[in-house]
Amino acid sequence: MEKEKDKNITDKIWDLFASVKLAVVIFALISATSVVGTLLEQQAEPEKNVKVLVKMFGFDHETAHRVLGVLDSMHFTNMYHSWWFVAILLLFAANLIICSIDRLPRIVKLVKEPLKPLSEDHFKGFGIKKEVVLKGNPDKTKGAVSDAASKALGFHLTEVKEAHGYQLYSQKGNYTRLGVYITHFSILVILAGAVIGIFFGFKGFLNLPEGRPYSVAFARGSHMTDSAESERILGVLDTSAGNLSYAAKQLGLDEGTLRSKMRTYGIQPLGFLIRCDEFNVDFYGGTDMPKAYKSWLTVIKDGKEVLKKVIEVNNPLTYEGITFYQSSYGLIPGAGGNAIFRFKVSSKDGRAEVLDLKFGNTFAIPGTNLTGKIEDFSPAIGFDERTGRAFTYAEQLTNPAVYMNFFEGGNRKFGGWILKRYPETWKIPDGTVLEFAGIWGMQHTGLQVRKDPGVWVVYLGCIAMAFGLFTAFFMSHRKIWIKLVEEKNVTRVVVGASANKNRHAFEKKIDRMVGLLSKDREGGR
Amino acid sequence: MDSSTLFGVSTMAYIVAMIIYITYLAFGKSQIGITATTVTIIGFISQTFAIGMRWVEFKNVGQMGWLRAAPFTNLYESLIFFVWCLILGYLIIEFKYKNRSFGAFVTPIAGLALAFIDLTGMDKGIHPLVPALQSNWLLVHVVMSFIAYSTFALAFSTGLMYLIMKTEKRSEPSYIFWTVSTGIFLVVLLAMGLDYLSFKVMIKNPDVLIKSFLFRASLLSNSPLVSLLSWIAAVVFIFMLWRYGHLLKKVIGSFSLSADILDDITYKSIAIGFPVFTLGGLIFGAIWADQAWGVYWSWDPKETWSLISWFAYAFFLHARLLRGWRGKKAAVVAVVGFVLVIFTYLGVNLLLSGLHAYGS
Numbered sequence: 001m002e003k004e005k006d007k008n009i010t011d012k013i014w015d016l017f018a019s020v021k022l023a024v025v026i027f028a029l030i031s032a033t034s035v036v037g038t039l040l041e042q043q044a045e046p047e048k049n050v051k052v053l054v055k056m057f058g059f060d061h062e063t064a065h066r067v068l069g070v071l072d073s074m075h076f077t078n079m080y081h082s083w084w085f086v087a088i089l090l091l092f093a094a095n096l097i098i099c100s101i102d103r104l105p106r107i108v109k110l111v112k113e114p115l116k117p118l119s120e121d122h123f124k125g126f127g128i129k130k131e132v133v134l135k136g137n138p139d140k141t142k143g144a145v146s147d148a149a150s151k152a153l154g155f156h157l158t159e160v161k162e163a164h165g166y167q168l169y170s171q172k173g174n175y176t177r178l179g180v181y182i183t184h185f186s187i188l189v190i191l192a193g194a195v196i197g198i199f200f201g202f203k204g205f206l207n208l209p210e211g212r213p214y215s216v217a218f219a220r221g222s223h224m225t226d227s228a229e230s231e232r233i234l235g236v237l238d239t240s241a242g243n244l245s246y247a248a249k250q251l252g253l254d255e256g257t258l259r260s261k262m263r264t265y266g267i268q269p270l271g272f273l274i275r276c277d278e279f280n281v282d283f284y285g286g287t288d289m290p291k292a293y294k295s296w297l298t299v300i301k302d303g304k305e306v307l308k309k310v311i312e313v314n315n316p317l318t319y320e321g322i323t324f325y326q327s328s329y330g331l332i333p334g335a336g337g338n339a340i341f342r343f344k345v346s347s348k349d350g351r352a353e354v355l356d357l358k359f360g361n362t363f364a365i366p367g368t369n370l371t372g373k374i375e376d377f378s379p380a381i382g383f384d385e386r387t388g389r390a391f392t393y394a395e396q397l398t399n400p401a402v403y404m405n406f407f408e409g410g411n412r413k414f415g416g417w418i419l420k421r422y423p424e425t426w427k428i429p430d431g432t433v434l435e436f437a438g439i440w441g442m443q444h445t446g447l448q449v450r451k452d453p454g455v456w457v458v459y460l461g462c463i464a465m466a467f468g469l470f471t472a473f474f475m476s477h478r479k480i481w482i483k484l485v486e487e488k489n490v491t492r493v494v495v496g497a498s499a500n501k502n503r504h505a506f507e508k509k510i511d512r513m514v515g516l517l518s519k520d521r522e523g524g525r
Numbered sequence: 526m527d528s529s530t531l532f533g534v535s536t537m538a539y540i541v542a543m544i545i546y547i548t549y550l551a552f553g554k555s556q557i558g559i560t561a562t563t564v565t566i567i568g569f570i571s572q573t574f575a576i577g578m579r580w581v582e583f584k585n586v587g588q589m590g591w592l593r594a595a596p597f598t599n600l601y602e603s604l605i606f607f608v609w610c611l612i613l614g615y616l617i618i619e620f621k622y623k624n625r626s627f628g629a630f631v632t633p634i635a636g637l638a639l640a641f642i643d644l645t646g647m648d649k650g651i652h653p654l655v656p657a658l659q660s661n662w663l664l665v666h667v668v669m670s671f672i673a674y675s676t677f678a679l680a681f682s683t684g685l686m687y688l689i690m691k692t693e694k695r696s697e698p699s700y701i702f703w704t705v706s707t708g709i710f711l712v713v714l715l716a717m718g719l720d721y722l723s724f725k726v727m728i729k730n731p732d733v734l735i736k737s738f739l740f741r742a743s744l745l746s747n748s749p750l751v752s753l754l755s756w757i758a759a760v761v762f763i764f765m766l767w768r769y770g771h772l773l774k775k776v777i778g779s780f781s782l783s784a785d786i787l788d789d790i791t792y793k794s795i796a797i798g799f800p801v802f803t804l805g806g807l808i809f810g811a812i813w814a815d816q817a818w819g820v821y822w823s824w825d826p827k828e829t830w831s832l833i834s835w836f837a838y839a840f841f842l843h844a845r846l847l848r849g850w851r852g853k854k855a856a857v858v859a860v861v862g863f864v865l866v867i868f869t870y871l872g873v874n875l876l877l878s879g880l881h882a883y884g885s
């Protein structure tokens with residue numbers, strides 16, 4: 001009581017931060033605010049959340065708007081980035097740090113302290129207590145006891161001489177008591193990793209058209225071309241292959257100004273060029289279920305191609321700490337005229353040739369006197385079941401097809417749709433096979449672009465947490481003391497043991513040890 | 526025979542086992558108990574085969590390797606796997622503690638989970654994996670999460686049993702807690718059962734999802750009269766449970782079941798589930814998200830609710846270790862924790878939408 005009074009304010013704050021009570025309050029705060037954060041969609045259009053409020057609480061539209069306004073002013077619509085949420089996380093970190101500092105010295109002492117022999121009284125208080133009487137005096141029996149302990153428990157006992165015999169004792173797993181602290185520490189490491197990511201990383205996107213290299217990515221929420229100036233900057237960056245000082249000179253700016261302008265427009269320099277050589281979607285069998293989205297990417301640094309990789313969802317590309325994730329795709333508006341259609345032509349006599357064609361091109365079919373012409377194109381062709389008429393059913397290259405007419409001496413002989421995904425449409429009536437091998441220059445691949453130097457710290461923290469939890473829950477600090485007391489030609493063996501976790505398993509092992517000793521006794525008879 | 530027939534057999538077996546276990550609780554004849562265990566084991570074996578067969582079917586449909594074809598990828602499959610883990614865990618406990626009375630508390634969870642699949646009209650079809658789900662991290666993430674969830678479910682049932690056994694007076698907070706929360710749980714299920722029936726009878730259009738029909742047959746009915754009557758019925762039901770809950774206590778009390786064992790199982794289940802959940806649920810989930818989208822943590826509803834459940838169990842462990850919370854208090858936390866898990870898993874999918882909502 002007196003101690004309480006003596007405490008000054010610093011001590012009190014310290015005690016508060018060292019207490020689990022504060023931890024409980026923080027858990028509750030994070031949970032309660034997060035619930036609101038999961039009900040409202042974060043960083044969404046206000047209308048969406050108005051709808052949510054109307055649906056959930058039956059507000060009328062106006063009230064919902066007002067309520068949303070209040071929530072918005074409290075940052076609940078982007079709460080995980082709000083100052084107060086970050087403050088709660090900081091409190092959490094402070095709580096963990098101080099709580100650990102407060103307790104660690106005691107625990108370290110406990111861990112490091114060698115075990116000491118115990119007095120008679122102490123033996124009464126053990127959770128695990130055994131007694132057995134062996135023939136022979138302690139000098140003779142102590143060897144058997146040591147052996148049994150090493151066999152059944154794997155313990156090597158320390159021995160001291162006592163008034164009426166010996167005391168043998170040992171401990172194992174004392175370091176496992178630190179597992180809890182590794183766990184707590186790992187949470188701090190993970191938080192630190194997250195902070196590093198926030199300050200030194202960026203998150204962006206890049207819609208990369210096939211064939212055209214980019215030297216920048218774009219911040220989320222920005223558009224790829226915003227204004228005349230940003231477009232001008234982009235144009236110059238393009239021609240300067242990502243070299244900022246060169247680009248600055250071209251624009252008549254100094255490099256610092258250029259960088260800050262880029263920041264306002266949400267343009268993030270990569271430090272190298274990235275190019276998508278091809279984008280393709282694989283489908284499951286004859287369905288429109290996508291099986292894989294693939295982008296063939298090339299990294300160009302200082303004019304040289306330094307890395308090529310085919311990325312897919314779940315399999316990104318990383319270069320100089322910047323990672324590109326496959327995330328979406330789409331048609332480039334108005335790109336149809338420049339797109340290249342690739343055909344592998346196999347004529348009847350077995351010769352093969354590759355043709356790269358454009359819309360409207362006329363070309364000769366090798367080995368024949370036929371000419372072909374691409375007359376029409378559909379990114380996703382379907383045929384009406386009744387009339388058989390062709391129509392386009394999607395704005396993506398889901399089921400691309402070209403309509404080709406074939407001529408002989410200026411007269412149309414035949415024509416039809418050739419579908420990329422359906423080989424049965426590749427054969428034309430005269431026996432030539434026109435394999436529709438690819439379309440190029442019509443799509444962009446949508447990439448998430450991320451730089452996060454903190455992610456390795458986060459992973460390290462995760463590994464530490466796994467390790468710490470394993471130690472905390474599946475390993476235990478076990479201690480054993482064995483007293484050998486001489487009594488008229490026999491030895492009374494008193495065992496006392498403890499384990500901070502899973503006492504049951506330890507007790508079973510000790511029973512085995514006692515069993516070994518008992519056998520010994522019978523053998524010695 | 527295909528996997529769905531075998532799944533049907535196992536569902537029936539668990540529901541029959543539930544009835545036999547409850548009969549066993551009431552009469553205590555050991556033959557009844559043995560029958561219950563046998564039926565459960567039959568259900569478990571057929572479910573095991575069913576999962577194996579679905580694995581093969583999935584491999585054929587998906588045109589991919591064995592590992593990718595593990596049938597744990599959507600809401601339906603993961604619920605099936607949850608039930609499988611739960612029954613396995615239960616059988617282990619039954620043999621280890623030589624006591625069958627938990628069966629009456631665990632098999633209903635299994636039966637309800639399976640009934641839930643039908644009640645919500647969940648899609649049972651085998652579909653090839655969309656690209657985002659083609660990840661080995663996802664596999665370990667789902668498998669470990671569900672192992673953890675089943676340990677939490679065990680802790681929930683032993684916690685609930687503990688509360689039933691140990692509460693004395695109707696005015697006691699923990700008595701009110703267990704009767705009211707069990708009451709709400711049953712009312713929700715009953716209401717969903719009614720939805721299911723009326724949905725089957727009235728809605729013939731296959732495009733209408735049962736999801737949008739939730740509680741429309743009773744509590745949220747368009748007819749004010751039906752809605753009012755339902756609310757009254759719900760309140761009366763919960764009241765009756767509160768009034769006569771001690772009868773259950775008599776039934777359980779007649780068993781040679783020590784409250785300490787229940788408390789012990791509650792703790793041990795959570796002590797196993799917590800690290801598994803941390804590693805498999807949170808960490809591997811984060812690694813998967815990082816690989817797929819480049820964000821290891823995005824505070825989407827599913828992640829956030831997982832974190833909330835995680836806090837609840839962290840709280841359980843700290844309260845026990847540092848404040849010596851045992852018995853009733855600890856049991857209440859175990860029950861609340863599992864309610865949060867259920868919400869993380871089903872509520873988020875059904876009510877909130879997000880990155881992970883693969884059920885839709």
Ligand code: HEM
Pocket residue numbers: 017018019020021023092095096099103107180183184187469472473836839842843846847
């Ligand atoms: C969510 C974050 C946390 C996790 C995952 C966590 C994890 C753990 C674990 C696994 C244990 C061992 C429990 C057992 O053996 O049953 C533990 C013990 C402990 N935790 Fe935490 N903890 C967290 C937050 C905190 C906070 C914020 C505090 C600060 C007050 C705290 C204080 C303690 C203390 C004092 C112990 C006992 C240590 C000992 O036995 O020496 N924990 N924690």
